[in-house]
Amino acid sequence: MTAPAPRHAREALALVTDDFAELPAPPAAAGASGVSDGDGPIGWPGYGRSRAAAGARTGTPESVLCGTATVGGARTVLVSFEFGFLGGSIGEGTGDRVAAAHAHAREHRLPVTVLLATGGSRMQEGMRALAQLQRLAGESARTRAAGLAQLAVVCDPTTGGGWATLGAGADVVLALPGAQVGFAGSRVRPADADPAAYTAESQYAHGHVDAVVPAAELRAVLGRWLGLLGGPAADAVPPPYALGATDAAGSGREAVARARRPERPRAGRYLEAVFTERAELSGDRAGGTDPGVRCGFGRLPDGRTAAYAAQCGTATRPAGFRTAARLVRLAGRLGVPVLTLIDTPGAANDAAAERAGAGPAIADLFGAVAEAPVPVTALLIGEGGSGGALALAAPGRTWATPDAYFSVIAPELAAAILKRPPEEADALADALRLRPADLVDLGVVRGVVGTDPDAPAR
Template structure:
């Protein structure tokens, strides 16, 4: 179980020294024992206040985290289990409105058991208020970075937590829609953890407490630096700048195990970077798609990079999520194309491969922020083209881009295996061919 800190302790741990300024809570006159006249409710609230020193289950205010100003919303689990009631909703609504007025990001530091039983449906409907405030903040182009503490369950997870742009979690935190008292008796408790949510693509990373402040500061800095200038394509990392002589030579060089892959390009391009993970639909493709934000020459650039494997549907959906987030925040995007093609096994079809690829095509087509693409290896069919920026795609000398792999093209055309190399030539897949055909803008390093 993760360590449970109070709201004030969490704020002290994360905010720059002497920068937290609490927002005044909105005034509300409630009837005795709340909207349901629940016997003993006022007494329970009084005991919670005496125990925690707080008047409600959230503390809201502004602070700087690593120098970036943000609205921080810290839940106090000691106050009736961090539950949401009408007064909680008042405070959350006011905090989000303040963030939009000041054009600053929002950081929910969540620790809640869900909606407050003593207020019944009046408490549950606070989730609609929270969802609307989050949606308005998203429309305003402001980032939301959630930190999941222990526990994060119920409507708090399904709105403030899972609805954030980036979701960080503390190790061992209980995270799930169903709290421990309402889930099936035979349920596997390991499924309701921060680690399980990351594996399922619902959260981005588990961050140790000692690293949380620096990690959150990095995220806030990166997500609050918009730019209208396209990201320049990376310099090639291959050993030779000589363009391939034949189409099959291009294929052979792109498939070489010695060729630099996406991780090497990202390390060389960015001075620092942080990753998002997961498609928010139950899947992740950490081995096939690398997505996140980094610093290049002093400004933020988002990236979605294929790693040379057959990209899974979750990888495409994660890339689409990344592109749309960058677009909302006004951050330029760099994509690295390197895949023999989309995964085409039966499981990939069951996971919605076609719809996932369509999602990326749609995200690229509708993006207003500038996109830049570099083909660094294999460019296999539509599974590669989905990430390519129209009019601003470049290629390295050790890459190729083809309507389909030459072997498969030969099979479709009913040609014998000995004609695969000639088919590669006929497809005109070399970087210089692609420039001549007007498919890409140019080659880098050649």
């Protein structure tokens, strides 16, 4: 049976927890509930009466309920928006409550989870309401600097400043199916705007939402994320053992052929072997996704958390590099080590990739890996095509499997650049010294991993 989408704050809370404990209202918020008719920061006629009616109708004195709860075994601060209270709009009282919730999270070292249903800033409070967006962004930044995770669940609708701060600014964004999600609400869009663009599904397709989750599955999915992001972090991830070939390639051309075999183990098999549980991010937050790059957090067999960014054997697109950079930076802020799996013939080189910023995206990932405050471990599991592969490599902490190669450029492209006939590509593969054993001799990788999980890499 499909669970209904929540329409009110307590309905949303009931989807994810059974033990919500509301936090005391901060002093400013406690006073705000006494706004009288004609009062408020800009003297909006009838505002006090509207607030009183909204409070009586919803049973909440403001547009948010803030408290603590356990979700899937993990503790979190929960902020749940009440759309029935003036459209879930954000006013000064909202800002007071959300700021206090963030302060509580920082004091008690808890992640913050926001269940959003809002139409944006409250018109009846004018610019004093709009200024709350800066306040909320500041609270979010302080919580981020404290190394605590922030998650958002966007319900229907989530528009305006609420989406542009507490929603899109979260580390992980989940959305309910069919939810209206976008900066522009339905009454302020161009008349010819495509309504499909303002949906959870569209935001997911364009890299702004990590997953669209049915209401019945939300508690389990949110609990998994909270458990992974708030649990104990691993030390440096050891390089996984090889799942494919055991013998060394006899030549460069053989190494290339083996790496390109369709049956060779790909990233999915390695992720299944390394992690007992995973939750995946999706999208670069800049309008793009790349299904050929998988990024997320997972639980190791010892119960600790590590992050991963894995290429899946296709040419990596700009969105893939940006998503990986997003993952590395988030892991670094949370103190979680990273495992990267390298497997790509190279960066996508079509016109669309150039327009999408292939160069800047690769540069961004190089920078994220270089600046990572946590250990990054890299394993070359297949093709290592030029800079598009090297961007995921960890300086001094990269290993290779026996059925892989790493090259300054693919042999076929080397022949084209050197103005050699295509049939010389095999000879160039030998000359490029791209076999795993060659890479060890050249100091590019630390070792070649074996097939025994208990044996050290050689």
